[in-house]
Amino acid sequence: MYTINLETEKITYTSPSIKKMLGYTTEECLSLSAKDVVTTESYTIQRQKLLEALINTKQEPEFMELEAMHKDGHIIPVEIHVSIVFDKQGNPVEILGVSRDITKRKKAEKKYRTLVNTMQEGLVGVDANWNINFVNDRFVEIIGYPKEQLIGNSFYKLISKDTVSVAEKQHELRIDGKNSLYELELITSDKKKLSVLCSPNPSYDINCNYLGGFGLISDITERKIIEKEKEESQK
Structure with a gap:
């Protein structure tokens, strides 16, 4: 003092x-x-x-x-x-x-940022309306858009029309306090479809109102292609 x-x-x-x-x-x-x-x-x-x-x-x-x-x-x-x-x-x-x-807090924050930005999965933070408020470097690499274009925009804008209904259903589940893994198709900056597995970690206030949260985004495009080729060869 x-x-x-x-x-x-x-x-x-x-x-x-x-x-x-x-x-x-x-x-x-x-x-x-x-x-x-x-x-x-x-x-x-x-x-x-x-x-x-x-x-x-x-x-x-x-x-x-x-x-x-x-x-x-x-x-x-x-x-x-x-x-x-x-x-x-x-x-x-x-x-x-x-x-x-x-000092200790700043060192911990730096260590955390390094961990978040070197992880193999994309990490996306959204608010209660699914507006993006955080992305790590890996997600920027996956989706192709610069961080400045992602922050503040709706996550829905990145989702292909074929899987928007899946995202909307998952949003309803989050509001109801339910949680589950799910797959989506995202559209990259060069207009390619990307299959991803979403692992959400929602956040709620003391009255159980949905506040948004973070989600791990894993690129499973190659795995989906292999699965499809295997299925076709079996047929």
Whole structure:
């Protein structure tokens, strides 16, 4: 926890935990300014946010993820909640902030992103209306469209007319709280039909309302061709 004078930007208080996070003693911090303990880019972001809060006389805390500077020079990702403190006359006088080291969380997020983007299956996230809100690199590779064209668009636009009814039925099942594997035909960016196996992982709120979810998309086109050839040869 810390306070900063709004006019001078000098640090006026820090809790003892600053020593563990940034390497400074509480006494050393009193000779520092807000600009000394974050990167230049983070200082600009923080200043802009606070200026907006001042203009709008906003008293609710602002949430930011910034990069703090340790005493030895290395960068630490931090999550901060800052609010402007006003005096009895309503004049802004200082900044009150709470900062948390999120290094472990950032490493976990990076590891998770690497895992998601190197998996062999496509991964697609949708909202309750099946509008796409996430795709991994493998799905982009499978479907051929760039990520920017997929996010925000309906997943239904990727489904062939022959299997739209299957998707609609599965959507109804998700709303009813049911779950199952199913096959679809998707249309790639170069207009080819792609047979895929969908493994959904739906999400619901506390009232069991369907919120959307994630689905694993496995390309089974080659397998379907082999199965068809085998069936024809048996005939």
